[in-house]
Amino acid sequence: MAINIRKLPKEKYVMPGNAACPGCPETMGFRYLGMALGDKAVVVIPAGCSSVIQGMWPRQGWGLPVLNIVFAAGASAASGLARALRRRGVDAQVVVWAGDGGTADIGLQALSAAAERGEDIIYICVDNEAYMNTGIQRSGLTPYGAWTTTTHRGKKEFKKPMPQIVAAHRVPYVATASVGYPWDFIAKLRKAASIRGFKYIHLHAPCPVGWRFDSSLTARIAQLAVETGMWILYEYENGRLRLNPPSNRLLDPSKRKPVEEYLKLQGRFRHLTEEDIKKIYEEIEANWREIRAMLKLQELEEQDKL
Amino acid sequence: MVTSLRGNEAVAYAAKLARVEVVAAYPITPQTIIVEKIDELISSGEMDADFIDVESEHSALAAAYGAAAGGVRAFTATSSHGLAYMYEMLWWTAGSRIPLVMAVVTRAIGPPWNIHVEHADIMSTRDTGWLISMAENNQEALDLTIMMFRVTEDPRVYLPGIVGLDGFILSHTVEPVELPDQETVDEFLPPRRQPYVIQPREKIAMGNLVPDEYFEELRMDMHRSMARAREVIREAGREYGKLTGRSYESLIDCYRCSDADVLVAGIGSWMGDAKIAADMLREKGIRAGVLRLRWIRPFPWEEVREAAIGKKLVAVMDRSISFGHAGPLFLELSSALEARPSMVGVPAGIGGVDISYEDIASIVEHAYSLVEEEGRVYIPAYWYHLGKFHPMPPLEHPVRGEKLREARR
Numbered sequence: 001m002a003i004n005i006r007k008l009p010k011e012k013y014v015m016p017g018n019a020a021c022p023g024c025p026e027t028m029g030f031r032y033l034g035m036a037l038g039d040k041a042v043v044v045i046p047a048g049c050s051s052v053i054q055g056m057w058p059r060q061g062w063g064l065p066v067l068n069i070v071f072a073a074g075a076s077a078a079s080g081l082a083r084a085l086r087r088r089g090v091d092a093q094v095v096v097w098a099g100d101g102g103t104a105d106i107g108l109q110a111l112s113a114a115a116e117r118g119e120d121i122i123y124i125c126v127d128n129e130a131y132m133n134t135g136i137q138r139s140g141l142t143p144y145g146a147w148t149t150t151t152h153r154g155k156k157e158f159k160k161p162m163p164q165i166v167a168a169h170r171v172p173y174v175a176t177a178s179v180g181y182p183w184d185f186i187a188k189l190r191k192a193a194s195i196r197g198f199k200y201i202h203l204h205a206p207c208p209v210g211w212r213f214d215s216s217l218t219a220r221i222a223q224l225a226v227e228t229g230m231w232i233l234y235e236y237e238n239g240r241l242r243l244n245p246p247s248n249r250l251l252d253p254s255k256r257k258p259v260e261e262y263l264k265l266q267g268r269f270r271h272l273t274e275e276d277i278k279k280i281y282e283e284i285e286a287n288w289r290e291i292r293a294m295l296k297l298q299e300l301e302e303q304d305k306l
Numbered sequence: 307m308v309t310s311l312r313g314n315e316a317v318a319y320a321a322k323l324a325r326v327e328v329v330a331a332y333p334i335t336p337q338t339i340i341v342e343k344i345d346e347l348i349s350s351g352e353m354d355a356d357f358i359d360v361e362s363e364h365s366a367l368a369a370a371y372g373a374a375a376g377g378v379r380a381f382t383a384t385s386s387h388g389l390a391y392m393y394e395m396l397w398w399t400a401g402s403r404i405p406l407v408m409a410v411v412t413r414a415i416g417p418p419w420n421i422h423v424e425h426a427d428i429m430s431t432r433d434t435g436w437l438i439s440m441a442e443n444n445q446e447a448l449d450l451t452i453m454m455f456r457v458t459e460d461p462r463v464y465l466p467g468i469v470g471l472d473g474f475i476l477s478h479t480v481e482p483v484e485l486p487d488q489e490t491v492d493e494f495l496p497p498r499r500q501p502y503v504i505q506p507r508e509k510i511a512m513g514n515l516v517p518d519e520y521f522e523e524l525r526m527d528m529h530r531s532m533a534r535a536r537e538v539i540r541e542a543g544r545e546y547g548k549l550t551g552r553s554y555e556s557l558i559d560c561y562r563c564s565d566a567d568v569l570v571a572g573i574g575s576w577m578g579d580a581k582i583a584a585d586m587l588r589e590k591g592i593r594a595g596v597l598r599l600r601w602i603r604p605f606p607w608e609e610v611r612e613a614a615i616g617k618k619l620v621a622v623m624d625r626s627i628s629f630g631h632a633g634p635l636f637l638e639l640s641s642a643l644e645a646r647p648s649m650v651g652v653p654a655g656i657g658g659v660d661i662s663y664e665d666i667a668s669i670v671e672h673a674y675s676l677v678e679e680e681g682r683v684y685i686p687a688y689w690y691h692l693g694k695f696h697p698m699p700p701l702e703h704p705v706r707g708e709k710l711r712e713a714r715r
């Protein structure tokens with residue numbers, strides 16, 4: 001998985017002067033996407049920040065071919081596009097670049113169907129945990145406790161387990177990633193591109209505007225999410241789960257940083273009570289418990305084989 | 307080759323003959339046979355295409371759109387609720403100027419549930435920027451589908467197109483159909499043309515943000531393309547006629563119009579019955595003709611005006627209603643004709659209620675009697691239901707005379 005920075009393409013896939021906010025995680029992620037897939041990529045973008053970041057015609061902020069599409073249709077439009085390019089013998093990697101709303105809410109039906117059909121596409125959920133582009137409203141991927149403009153007293157529900165939902169479709173590849181760990185994301189993208197069928201990568205993307213933090217801190221916050229165990233880096237390859245660094249050493253709760261370090265930097269969690277923070281700890285533990293159980297099961301299976 | 311086909315099968319063969327490469331669809335009665343037949347043709351190796359079994363009509367049109375954007379001929383078909391579910395994608399496809407063809411098997415939209423014919427579905431697509439044509443019979447359903455590919459892919463047009471056929475009346479009814487051979491269709495249909503292809507290294511974006519002024523300009527351009535489509539349709543129809551012997555040169559089909567006093571106007575299969583009704587009426591001394599619109603968008607206003615010149619009455623049969631006003635076709639025709647002849651709008655046959663040629667004859671007879679007694683009449687919605695007329699608001703319409711007021715009481 002070693003990636004040499006000097007060997008990454010120098011080509012720019014995110015144009016200067018695009019319409020993203022300062023410190024935007026989506027431009028970071030898109031840059032890594034370009035580095036990983038280069039000119040082979042064709043991107044399908046349902047409504048979201050990434051539709052706006054492009055800026056106004058005739059300018060174009062993304063240096064890759066983009067098919068913008070209505071909110072609910074990311075995975076379906078990509079299915080048709082991938083089939084057409086394959087029929088024409090064009091060497092391409094069709095990528096859906098969708099936000100959390102476009103993935104876990106309005107786009108879930110089309111995503112599930114494309115996964116079930118095994119369409120040969122990479123679906124990336126760029127998860128900034130709310131509807132940022134319409135003014136920070138709650139989505140199914142907004143975490144517990146977070147303030148949004150439709151959860152003024154903090155969201156009462158937990159984040160929808162998207163990677164597990166997609167993994168349950170038994171697609172060949174599902175992974176989580178973070179804009180704070182570019183090498184990991186690039187390696188996962190390249191692995192995904194080498195596999196035929198439906199691939200899903202869930203990219204954690206801290207948004208300074210919606211999360212209320214200083215725009216210089218995007219990468220740091222992303223790393224803190226991982227270091228505190230709030231966001232876990234792993235991949236399912238053909239149903240086998242593997243933790244990736246640095247999450248692989250965080251199975252042991254004592255190795256995790258206190259989640260308060262992550263929370264306190266963000267305005268959206270400012271109102272949290274002791275009780276809320278306890279709930280967040282419980283959720284983190286529940287997530288890790290699932291991972292642990294899965295790993296244990298795999299271990300037992302392997303022993304059986306021996 | 308002459309064979310017997312249901313309307314839906316005729317459309318499926320048209321897609322095959324047009325060398326469609328990607329079909330995406332979701333089943334809905336009465337459209338299902340189209341996509342079942344296409345899947346059968348693909349499975350047996352007769353047709354070389356990808357079939358995408360999507361999970362909804364929204365995705366059906368999105369997948370077909372994605373394929374068309376990727377540079378291949380794409381096709382889908384739907385009906386009723388399915389079409390309603392696609393509504394957003396209808397706009398997206400047309401606004402992107404991506405040629406694509408869809409069959410709409412007309413059917414009522416619930417509630418209450420009803421699977422039979424109504425034109426509310428297809429009429430609701432009028433403002434989305436799609437070309438819309440409507441078949442009278444199975445042969446026309448096939449021919450118009452093939453033609454639609456050529457028209458939509460013409461650089462003067464570059465808009466998607468809908469071919470409508472009446473649910474059950476055509477979709478499930480077997481009629482003799484002449485299937486053109488592949489060579490003939492290949493000669494008629496050039497390889498696919500489209501304004502842009504989304505593919506690697508083409509660093510363009512489709513469907514992104516534009517400044518307001520350009521947005522309006524693009525809308526103006528779509529409107530102009532629709533106008534240009536009239537000539538493209540005439541050309542294509544003429545050439546199709548040369549190759550197959552069936553000409554579709556006109557956007558309308560006027561039956562015994564030239565010497566008629568009364569025209570029955572409408573779209574779809576019941577205009578076939580209207581032709582029989584016109585013959586019957588002529589035997590009774592009423593000079594009737596039939597003005598059938600083969601195209602709804604672009605709206606054939608030139609042909610319609612020409613056909614209606616000097617007529618005493620145009621009775622417009624509508625298989626749907628724009629609630630609070632009149633039948634949509636009546637509204638379209640009445641604006642094109644500036645209400646110069648007497649006009650009576652007759653909503654009827656909605657939800658598949660059977661309308662025979664006898665019904666149509668008595669509708670025309672009655673409307674014509676109003677004209678003869680009252681002089682000029684203008685009645686937007688004079689609903690015909692189970693053999694009876696039901697005057698509908700606006701009640702203070704500019705109709706002189708007692709007859710209608712009586713009927714209202």
Ligand code: SF4
Nearest residue numbers: 021024049132207209
């Ligand atoms: S709102 Fe957040 S994700 Fe959206 S463009 Fe701004 S910084 Fe990027």
